[in-house]
Amino acid sequence: MAVVVTSTLVKPRPLAGAPLRATQDPRWVRWLLTGIALGFLAFFLVLPLAAVFGEALRRGLGAYFAAVGDADALASVKLTLIAALISVPANVVFGVAAAWCIAKYSFRGKSLLITLIDLPFAVSPVISGLIYVLVFGAQGWLGPWLIEHDVKIIFAVPGIVLATTFVTCPFVARELIPLMQAQGSEEEYAAITLGANGWQTFWRVTLPNIKWGLLYGVILCNARAMGEFGAVSVVSGHIRGETNTMPLHVEILYNEYNFVGAFAVASLLAVLALVSLVLKSIVEWRHAHAQAQAQAHAC
Amino acid sequence: MSLLRKQHSVLPGFGLSLGFTLAYLGLIVLVPLSAAFLKTAGMSWADFVAAAASPRVLAAYRLSFLASLVAASVNAFFGLIVAWVLVRYAFPGKRIVDALIDLPFALPTAVAGIALTAIYAKNGWLGQWLEPHGVKIAFTEIGVFVALTFIGLPFVVRTLQPVLEELQPEIEEAAVSLGANRWQTIARVLLPELFPALLTGFALSFARALGEYGSVVFISGNMPMRTEIVPLLIITKLEQYDYRGATAIAVVMLTASFGLLLLINLIQKWSRRHHRV
Numbered sequence: 001m002a003v004v005v006t007s008t009l010v011k012p013r014p015l016a017g018a019p020l021r022a023t024q025d026p027r028w029v030r031w032l033l034t035g036i037a038l039g040f041l042a043f044f045l046v047l048p049l050a051a052v053f054g055e056a057l058r059r060g061l062g063a064y065f066a067a068v069g070d071a072d073a074l075a076s077v078k079l080t081l082i083a084a085l086i087s088v089p090a091n092v093v094f095g096v097a098a099a100w101c102i103a104k105y106s107f108r109g110k111s112l113l114i115t116l117i118d119l120p121f122a123v124s125p126v127i128s129g130l131i132y133v134l135v136f137g138a139q140g141w142l143g144p145w146l147i148e149h150d151v152k153i154i155f156a157v158p159g160i161v162l163a164t165t166f167v168t169c170p171f172v173a174r175e176l177i178p179l180m181q182a183q184g185s186e187e188e189y190a191a192i193t194l195g196a197n198g199w200q201t202f203w204r205v206t207l208p209n210i211k212w213g214l215l216y217g218v219i220l221c222n223a224r225a226m227g228e229f230g231a232v233s234v235v236s237g238h239i240r241g242e243t244n245t246m247p248l249h250v251e252i253l254y255n256e257y258n259f260v261g262a263f264a265v266a267s268l269l270a271v272l273a274l275v276s277l278v279l280k281s282i283v284e285w286r287h288a289h290a291q292a293q294a295q296a297h298a299c
Numbered sequence: 300m301s302l303l304r305k306q307h308s309v310l311p312g313f314g315l316s317l318g319f320t321l322a323y324l325g326l327i328v329l330v331p332l333s334a335a336f337l338k339t340a341g342m343s344w345a346d347f348v349a350a351a352a353s354p355r356v357l358a359a360y361r362l363s364f365l366a367s368l369v370a371a372s373v374n375a376f377f378g379l380i381v382a383w384v385l386v387r388y389a390f391p392g393k394r395i396v397d398a399l400i401d402l403p404f405a406l407p408t409a410v411a412g413i414a415l416t417a418i419y420a421k422n423g424w425l426g427q428w429l430e431p432h433g434v435k436i437a438f439t440e441i442g443v444f445v446a447l448t449f450i451g452l453p454f455v456v457r458t459l460q461p462v463l464e465e466l467q468p469e470i471e472e473a474a475v476s477l478g479a480n481r482w483q484t485i486a487r488v489l490l491p492e493l494f495p496a497l498l499t500g501f502a503l504s505f506a507r508a509l510g511e512y513g514s515v516v517f518i519s520g521n522m523p524m525r526t527e528i529v530p531l532l533i534i535t536k537l538e539q540y541d542y543r544g545a546t547a548i549a550v551v552m553l554t555a556s557f558g559l560l561l562l563i564n565l566i567q568k569w570s571r572r573h574h575r576v
Contacts (some may be wrong), residue, residue, distance in 0.1 A: 023387075023472070025387075025481065030388050033383060033384050033388070034384050034388055034390055036377070036380050037377070037380050037381040037383075037384040037385075038384075038396070040377045040380070040381065041381065041396060041399065041400075044448060044449050044452055045399055045400075045402050045403070045449075045452070046399070047424070047425075048406075048411060048414040048415055048418065048419060048449065049402065049406075049414070051414040051417045051418050051424060052410060054417075054424075055414075055417050069403075069481055083501055093319075094319070094320065094323045094324075096479075097315075097316040097319045097320050097323075098316070098320040098324075100312060100316040101312075101316035101320055103311070103319040104310050104312075105313050105315070105316070105317075107313075110496075113320070113321075113324075115330070115560070115564065116324055116329070117324065118560065119328055119332070119557075119560070120328060122333070122506060122508025122510075122556040122557060122559065122560040123510065123553065123556060124509070124511070124512065124529075124530050124533075124549075124556070125408075125510065125511075125512055125513070125551055126512045126530040126531075126533050126534055126549075127335070127510070127530075127533065127552060127553060130335065130533060130537065130545060130546065130549050131331035131332055131334050131335050131517070131549075132535065133542070134331070134334040134335060134338055134542070134546065135330070135331050135334050137542075139440050139542060140334070141334065151387045151399070162327070165327055166327055166328060166331070169323075169324075169327055169328065176314075185310060188310055189309055189310070189333045192309055192310060192311075195313070198310070198311035198312045199503060201310070202312075214357045220404070223404070223405045224404075226407070227405075227407025227408070227410070228407070229404070229407055229408050229409040229512065229513035230511075230512035230513050230530065233512075233513075233534070234534065234537060240409070241481075246407075247407045247408075247409040247410070247513070248409075249407055250407075250409050250410065250413065254413050254517065259417075262413060263413065263417070264411060266407075266409070266410040266414070268411050269406070269407045270410055272405075272408060273402065273406040273407070273410075274405075275406035276403050277398050277399065277401055278398070279401065280398070280405075281394070281397075281398040282399065284406045
């Protein structure tokens with residue numbers, strides 16, 4: 001395809017009312033729309049982000065580091081990491097298994113299965129927490145049995161992990177299913193024909209092909225796992241230093257009017273979000289690069 | 300057909316992967332979700348209506364639906380402009396802006412909530428300039444709308460972007476060569492092409508806003524009958540150990556969300572067929 005240069009350089013034929021390309025808007029329209037778009041984004045995205053850091057540093061760096069280094073704050077960081085370290089790998093295994101059976105085989109009810117995998121995205125976070133209370137809570141299905149055997153799930157760490165897992169369960173599967181469907185199974189067939197067993201085929205052929213998609217899913221899954229608030233809030237019981245994740249700790253500090261503390265912990269989460277966005281952009285870029293290379297080789 | 304089956308059975312692991320997927324999905328998602336429906340199945344109809352349709356709950360439904368609807372509409376309008384600008388125009392810093400679109404997905408909702416409150420509260424960054432003029436945003440319905448707009452922002456942009464990128468320039472050139480002006484090209488040629496994606500983005504944004512909790516509770520003020528959203532009401536009932544009441548409201552919301560999910564799937568199926576023709 002011929003490259004059409006749509007630069008702002010002066011056109012070689014400066015006719016009055018020179019025809020624009022059909023897909024090109026006049027300059028004033030471009031400026032106006034770009035201005036509206038950037039204004040909207042500045043107002044709704046950049047301003048809140050700036051507010052987090054601005055409020056966190058309002059009393060200076062000393063107060064900021066004191067708030068971040070607080071024992072309860074550190075305990076909440078630890079719990080958030082634990083919850084993510086369990087739920088993200090669990091959902092990676094689930095995502096890979098789901099994508100494998102959906103992309104590599106044809107069977108009845110496949111589209112229903114895909115819809116079911118998406119289901120947690122349609123459920124309000126609060127309801128995601130509520131359903132676990134209904135199963136494991138004192139009045140729930142398993143409540144009496146759990147009390148009898150002295151197992152705490154709700155208002156304890158296992159409940160937080162379960163609610164986080166529920167909320168983040170579709171992320172990896174959603175990225176991998178379309179990717180593996182598009183890639184097809186020819187390379188796996190070749191590996192099997194050449195004598196590889198199933199696991200060898202997966203580790204040596206499939207995994208290298210899906211690594212960028214997998215990483216992308218992991219980044220999104222992790223960001224949500226560390227930031228989940230509503231679902232975790234219902235099952236946590238808000239015990240300081242014990243069942244408080246970082247987002248819950250932000251809420252507690254905020255409700256105690258400890259604004260610098262709340263925004264300091266919030267700023268850690270905001271940094272995490274920004275790091276996730278940067279990593280995500282790099283992965284997108286690498287993936288596009290790898291695809292372009294694969295296409296060049298194919299030609 | 301038999302050939303297809305044979306071809307597919309060459310790869311091992313079907314039983315293992317499908318079995319694991321179904322077991323995991325069943326234990327983590329389906330069994331807990333069914334608990335909500337079974338809990339309400341044990342209630343009498345009158346109890347259910349009393350719990351899920353009391354005046355306070357009805358006021359919360361109204362606020363949640365209306366604020367979500369307005370937020371999704373605003374996102375559809377501005378999202379279309381943002382997607383158009385990002386795909387069609389060049390400007391410095393475009394890649395950063397593009398990456399930043401996903402911020403509401405990555406930023407924890409509680410963080411968004413306190414940040415928006417810090418901006419719009421009475422002595423906040425913007426609030427201190429707005430309140431003297433009688434414009435109150437935090438602790439009103441407008442605050443709820445602002446929070447829901449923030450969290451729904453990426454959906455429309457991200458569903459429209461790939462469709463805009465795939466759009467063939469030829470169809471616009473054809474329209475122009477047949478005598479359409481730019482405005483007619485946009486209204487009669489481009490918008491119908493973009494409409495299914497726009498509708499999908501709108502529905503996704505609306506569905507997300509309906510269930511949103513974290514970003515809203517801080518800025519809404521949570522006044523019963525006025526600025527109380529449905530998810531907050533569920534939490535309030537839970538804190539009062541009214542599990543049946545909470546579950547009854549949750550079932551209404553779940554039904555609404557599943558209906559929306561079905562609608563989104565239908566829109567996408569319809570648009571795929573529309574594109575193939």
